[in-house]
Amino acid sequence: MNIMSDAAVEARLSTQEEERDIKMRARGVSVFYGQKQALFGVDLEIPRHAVMALIGPSGCGKSTFMRCLNRMNDTIDSCRIVGDVTLDAEDIYDPAIDVVELRARVGMVFQKPNPFPKSIYENVAYGPRIHGLVRNRQETDEVVERSLTRAGLFKEVKDRLHEPGTGLSGGQQQRLCIARAIAVSPEVILMDEPCSALDPIATATVEELIHELRENFTIVIVTHSMQQAARVSQRTAMFHLGNLVEEADTDKIFTNPEDPLTQDYITGRFG
Numbered sequence: 467m468n469i470m471s472d473a474a475v476e477a478r479l480s481t482q483e484e485e486r487d488i489k490m491r492a493r494g495v496s497v498f499y500g501q502k503q504a505l506f507g508v509d510l511e512i513p514r515h516a517v518m519a520l521i522g523p524s525g526c527g528k529s530t531f532m533r534c535l536n537r538m539n540d541t542i543d544s545c546r547i548v549g550d551v552t553l554d555a556e557d558i559y560d561p562a563i564d565v566v567e568l569r570a571r572v573g574m575v576f577q578k579p580n581p582f583p584k585s586i587y588e589n590v591a592y593g594p595r596i597h598g599l600v601r602n603r604q605e606t607d608e609v610v611e612r613s614l615t616r617a618g619l620f621k622e623v624k625d626r627l628h629e630p631g632t633g634l635s636g637g638q639q640q641r642l643c644i645a646r647a648i649a650v651s652p653e654v655i656l657m658d659e660p661c662s663a664l665d666p667i668a669t670a671t672v673e674e675l676i677h678e679l680r681e682n683f684t685i686v687i688v689t690h691s692m693q694q695a696a697r698v699s700q701r702t703a704m705f706h707l708g709n710l711v712e713e714a715d716t717d718k719i720f721t722n723p724e725d726p727l728t729q730d731y732i733t734g735r736f737g
């Protein structure tokens with residue numbers, strides 16, 4: 467008979483509880499580009515249905531870390547990663563993992579809006595089609611409308627769905643890229659400086675959208691803007707020279723950071 471002590475039962479329950487709140491977890495993640503080490507043993511937990519901001523001076527490893535979360539670093543020949551990364555407690559570097567499927571579960575939006583040279587409709591419909599998520603035209607129409615609506619773009623484009631995506635404004639193109647990412651129902655969306663090519667009005671619209679998306683998705687955003695990190699995120703992780711300096715509630719990072727490096731960075735003393 468296997469009788470667990472009350473303490474053991476409680477410990478297991480609290481671990482399960484914790485797992486429910488943690489979408490992704492990195493343990494001891496180091497990254498090398500050839501001989502050069504870019505990340506040093508990073509341990510970080512990404513909370514579910516929240517926005518986590520990655521901040522730190524240029525070259526500190528924010529994008530490198532983010533690319534570990536959907537194995538985008540696999541596409542760089544010289545890049546080697548050690549350590550563990552899990553998605554819902556599942557090892558994403560397990561050889562049995564289908565990387566194409568992983569990147570559908572952990573989608574990405576890039577710095578520069580990069581719509582395909584196709585219509586607005588086709589930009590959004592492409593992913594669901596290749597992943598077999600839609601069976602016919604009606605289902606495709608539905609997924610396109612739903613994704614564009616969630617990205618806050620449908621009203622603006624509903625009469626020109628068959629015009630090229632590249633004909634939209636920069637802010638609209640970025641929302642189209644977000645709609646494209648959402649269309650395959652990802653669990654996590656990685657955003658690498660998604661507003662850096664946008665004007666302040668388009669930035670505000672995208673920030674508002676990020677805020678809304680967190681209800682349904684887990685979001686990780688790299689940003690150089692302290693104001694943006696403070697506005698959109700609930701947790702913030704500060705990197706410096708390939709190390710994770712500290713990670714905490716965003717309010718705490720911006721009002722009462724533990725580490726002097728964070729204090730210096732957020733007050734503009736370097737970076």
Ligand SMILES: Nc1ncnc2c1ncn2[C@@H]1O[C@H](COP(=O)(O)OP(=O)(O)OP(=O)(O)O)[C@@H](O)[C@H]1O
Binds near residue numbers: 522525
């Ligand atoms: N493909 C690559 N090949 C070689 N070195 C790279 C590559 N990508 C990044 N690095 C190096 O790894 C380190 C971390 O770069 P990374 O782009 O992750 O930093 P970052 O914090 O995102 O910087 P930024 O804010 O300027 O975008 C830097 O020293 C960079 O030069």
